[in-house]
Amino acid sequence: xxxxxxxxxxxxxxxxxxxxxxxxxxxxxxxxxxxxxxxxxxxxxxxxxxxxxxxxxxxxxxxxxxxxxxxxxxxxxxxxxxxxxxxxxxxxxxxxxxxxxxxxxxxxxxxxxxxxxxxxxxxxxxxxxxxxxxxxxxxxxxxxxxxxxxxxxxxxxxxxxxxxxxxxxxxxxxxxxxxxxxxxxxxxxxxxxxxxxxxxxxxxxxxxxxxxxxxxxxxxxxxxxxxxxxxxxxxxxxxxxxxxxxxxxxxxxxxxxxxxxxxxxxxxxxxxxxxxxxxxxxxxxxxxxxxxxxxxxxxxxxxxxxxxxxxxxxxxxxxxxxxxxxxxxxxxxxxxxxxxxxxxxxxxxxxxxxxxxxxxxxxxxxxxxxxxxxxxxxxxxxxxxxxxxxxxxxxxxxxxx
Amino acid sequence: xxxxxxxxxxxxxxxxxxxxxxxxxxxxxxxxxxxxxxxxxxxxxxxxxxxxxxxxxxxxxxxxxxxxxxxxxxxxxxxxxxxx
Numbered sequence: 001x002x003x004x005x006x007x008x009x010x011x012x013x014x015x016x017x018x019x020x021x022x023x024x025x026x027x028x029x030x031x032x033x034x035x036x037x038x039x040x041x042x043x044x045x046x047x048x049x050x051x052x053x054x055x056x057x058x059x060x061x062x063x064x065x066x067x068x069x070x071x072x073x074x075x076x077x078x079x080x081x082x083x084x085x086x087x088x089x090x091x092x093x094x095x096x097x098x099x100x101x102x103x104x105x106x107x108x109x110x111x112x113x114x115x116x117x118x119x120x121x122x123x124x125x126x127x128x129x130x131x132x133x134x135x136x137x138x139x140x141x142x143x144x145x146x147x148x149x150x151x152x153x154x155x156x157x158x159x160x161x162x163x164x165x166x167x168x169x170x171x172x173x174x175x176x177x178x179x180x181x182x183x184x185x186x187x188x189x190x191x192x193x194x195x196x197x198x199x200x201x202x203x204x205x206x207x208x209x210x211x212x213x214x215x216x217x218x219x220x221x222x223x224x225x226x227x228x229x230x231x232x233x234x235x236x237x238x239x240x241x242x243x244x245x246x247x248x249x250x251x252x253x254x255x256x257x258x259x260x261x262x263x264x265x266x267x268x269x270x271x272x273x274x275x276x277x278x279x280x281x282x283x284x285x286x287x288x289x290x291x292x293x294x295x296x297x298x299x300x301x302x303x304x305x306x307x308x309x310x311x312x313x314x315x316x317x318x319x320x321x322x323x324x325x326x327x328x329x330x331x332x333x334x335x336x337x338x339x340x341x342x343x344x345x346x347x348x349x350x351x352x353x354x355x356x357x358x359x360x361x362x363x364x365x366x367x368x369x370x371x372x373x374x375x376x377x378x379x380x381x382x383x384x385x386x387x388x389x390x391x392x393x394x395x396x397x398x399x400x401x
Numbered sequence: 402x403x404x405x406x407x408x409x410x411x412x413x414x415x416x417x418x419x420x421x422x423x424x425x426x427x428x429x430x431x432x433x434x435x436x437x438x439x440x441x442x443x444x445x446x447x448x449x450x451x452x453x454x455x456x457x458x459x460x461x462x463x464x465x466x467x468x469x470x471x472x473x474x475x476x477x478x479x480x481x482x483x484x485x
Contacts, residue, residue: 055415058440117452121439 002073292321
């Protein structure tokens with residue numbers, strides 16, 4: 001696994017910050033911050049020059065830069081080798097909401113404000129949503145399927161689920177799967193301000209995202225990337241690979257209801273579908289990484305959906321929303337949250353839901369408020385991603401014994 | 402002079418060594434592909450404040466670039482003088 005995030009640019013740093021309850025949410029560093037009503041975000045501390053030559057950095061939008069670096073980390077972490085005859089059996093599935101958003105906005109500023117007569121010739125290939133996946137496939141000579149999924153906040157969960165199925169049904173043996181997002185631009189902040197789902201800035205800005213808390217006001221936009229190496233179990237065992245877990249279930253459903261409002265039925269269906277594919281009962285889920293955006297409606301809907309499937313057992317499962325600390329990574333959210341859940345499995349520790357200070361009777365499950373829970377006996381974890389547009393994606397990973 | 406400015410731009414924008422950059426060097430000998438070349442023309446346009454016409458301009462070597470740039474800059478100056 002590999003990642004770039006507002007809580008660090010390595011899995012170890014990311015997880016130790018989560019467990020410590022640290023927040024990556026702070027005042028936006030860009031100079032347009034004072035033109036915004038909401039001044040906070042979860043930015044990644046990432047300088048392109050630390051990872052790329054000048055020439056390469058200029059050809060990659062930041063969203064691609066994140067993804068390429070995260071993929072390289074994951075490749076190394078997996079100690080992956082791909083001999084010539086296996087290259088066609090290896091591919092890349094990524095999720096992103098808005099691709100090269102930063103480059104696109106810079107181009108518009110140049111055209112409409114500065115009246116330039118010509119745009120950078122690489123604009124098209126920096127902005128296109130599939131750029132990140134393509135550069136990853138080039139970097140690792142992966143000649144199998146190379147696709148990019150765009151389903152808003154569930155994009156990368158979808159990408160991982162689809163990659164899992166690709167291997168499961170024999171179309172590939174190795175997949176790099178995950179997501180990337182970098183859209184912290186003036187125009188995009190303004191768009192999000194208008195739709196009214198962003199958290200109001202708390203007195204201590206780092207505590208602004210409060211999933212499941214009675215005083216929650218929404219989410220904080222973040223940026224980053226997370227990539228996982230998925231591999232067929234046979235191949236992994238044969239080469240003695242270190243196995244973090246086994247993806248066993250993926251549920252993909254549509255709310256078919258409203259473009260933004262979540263549907264309990266759609267979410268519950270996705271959870272049920274994932275459990276069914278995994279061939280396990282709800283009793284076997286030991287930890288859930290919630291979608292938990294801290295909007296009033298999502299947190300209630302998600303609580304109801306979990307109760308609908310898990311019944312009384314729902315009250316015994318530790319459930320946390322790590323968005324409270326790393327923010328909402330949109331197209332990369334599903335992937336980074338699955339990494340958090342898989343690391344929970346590795347360390348037998350459930351990260352907390354930060355800032356959950358006022359219980360909401362409508363969200364009365366065990367949301368691991370404030371402090372991480374260590375010394376658990378986690379065998380199977382679930383990660384939820386529910387999106388604008390209504391595409392729900394739920395993933396289940398089992399510890400590999 | 403023009404050559405020095407072009408050489409500096411090459412060094413700033415690509416990972417190249419000094420010896421590859423001399424007036425007769427071609428785009429190929431420098432090691433650029435077609436996309437690199439388009440990108441570099443854009444950099445030249447910004448540096449010299451000119452617009453290089455899109456087609457039928459021979460730009461295979463640094464010497465070609467020097468000729469085209471000096472011609473366009475001169476044309477530009479001439480136009481400015483006319484409008485004054």
